[in-house]
Amino acid sequence: MGNPMKIRAASKDGVTEVKVLVSHEMETGQRKDAAGAIVPGWFITELVAKHGDKVVLTSDFGPSVSKNPYLAFKFKGGAKGDKITVSWKDNKGDSRTDEAAIN
Amino acid sequence: MNNQRRTVLKSGSGAALLGMLAAAGIITPGMALADWNKAAFDAKSMADTLKALGVAGTTDSKDVQVTGPDIAENGAVVPVGVASTLPNVTMVAILIEKNPNALAASFVLPEGTEANVQTRVKMGQTSNIYALVKSDGKFFMATKEIKVTLGGCGG
Incomplete structure (x- = not known):
C-alpha cells in the first residue's frame, strides 16, 4: 500500500472533471545505481477510476509515465457528493484504492 | 521502539x-x-507498438489534438494531453517515438467519458509525441514534437 492519492473531482454543467495525483516511484528499470547494477522497474501498470459502480476510465501505464503520476479526465454526469473511486496496481502486485466526493 | x-x-x-x-x-x-498489454509496452519501435495494440492502419486527423510544451526543460516531467472531437472515442494512447519503449500510456474510455485526458510523461530526448485515438473502430493519429533540454544544452 503506497501513500494516499490526491483526488479532486468537480462537476460543472453536467460534466465532471477528475484530477488524480498518485504517489508512486515509477522506476523505469533503465537506471543504474552507483554500483552499476540496474535498478529494477517498479511502476503502476493499471489504474481504474469509477463513478459509483460505473467505470469511467481504465488506463494502462508504462514506465515512461512520470514519477508521482498525474492524470486528468472528464466524463458526462456526476453530481455533487457522488463518490469517485480510483484504484491502481503496480508491477510488484501492490495496489491501492482511494475515494473522494465530487465537489 | x-x-x-x-x-x-x-x-x-x-x-x-x-x-x-x-x-x-x-x-x-x-x-x-x-490485463496489462505487456507486448505493447515492451515493444521498442512505433511500428511494433502499433502492431501489439492491434492497430492495422492509422489516419492522420486534425480532430485529434496533442497538447504539450514546445520545449520541455525537464524530460522527467512533461505534461501531455490528448483531446479529440471525433465521435465514439473508445481508446486513447500516448506514444513517444524515441523513448526506449514507445508506448507511455493507454486509456480505455467507456461511453460518457470525454476524449480529453492529460498526464505527465518522461522523455529521454527530443522526440515526436503521437496521440492515437480509436473512434468508431478506426484509428487516428496526431503528432507534436517536444524538444527536451535536459542538461541545459539549450536544444
Missing part, C-alpha cells in the same frame, strides 16, 4: 482490507484491473 510490530500491523490490516474488498466484489480480478 518496536518498529517491526508496527509494520506487521500495517501490512496485516492492508491485506485484510484487500480481502474484504475482494469478498464484497468491489475488486474482481480481471475485471476491475484488466
Whole structure:
C-alpha cells in the first residue's frame, strides 16, 4: 500500500472533471545505481477510476509515465457528493484504492 | 521502539482490507484491473507498438489534438494531453517515438467519458509525441514534437 492519492473531482454543467495525483516511484528499470547494477522497474501498470459502480476510465501505464503520476479526465454526469473511486496496481502486485466526493 | 510490530500491523490490516474488498466484489480480478498489454509496452519501435495494440492502419486527423510544451526543460516531467472531437472515442494512447519503449500510456474510455485526458510523461530526448485515438473502430493519429533540454544544452 503506497501513500494516499490526491483526488479532486468537480462537476460543472453536467460534466465532471477528475484530477488524480498518485504517489508512486515509477522506476523505469533503465537506471543504474552507483554500483552499476540496474535498478529494477517498479511502476503502476493499471489504474481504474469509477463513478459509483460505473467505470469511467481504465488506463494502462508504462514506465515512461512520470514519477508521482498525474492524470486528468472528464466524463458526462456526476453530481455533487457522488463518490469517485480510483484504484491502481503496480508491477510488484501492490495496489491501492482511494475515494473522494465530487465537489 | 518496536518498529517491526508496527509494520506487521500495517501490512496485516492492508491485506485484510484487500480481502474484504475482494469478498464484497468491489475488486474482481480481471475485471476491475484488466490485463496489462505487456507486448505493447515492451515493444521498442512505433511500428511494433502499433502492431501489439492491434492497430492495422492509422489516419492522420486534425480532430485529434496533442497538447504539450514546445520545449520541455525537464524530460522527467512533461505534461501531455490528448483531446479529440471525433465521435465514439473508445481508446486513447500516448506514444513517444524515441523513448526506449514507445508506448507511455493507454486509456480505455467507456461511453460518457470525454476524449480529453492529460498526464505527465518522461522523455529521454527530443522526440515526436503521437496521440492515437480509436473512434468508431478506426484509428487516428496526431503528432507534436517536444524538444527536451535536459542538461541545459539549450536544444
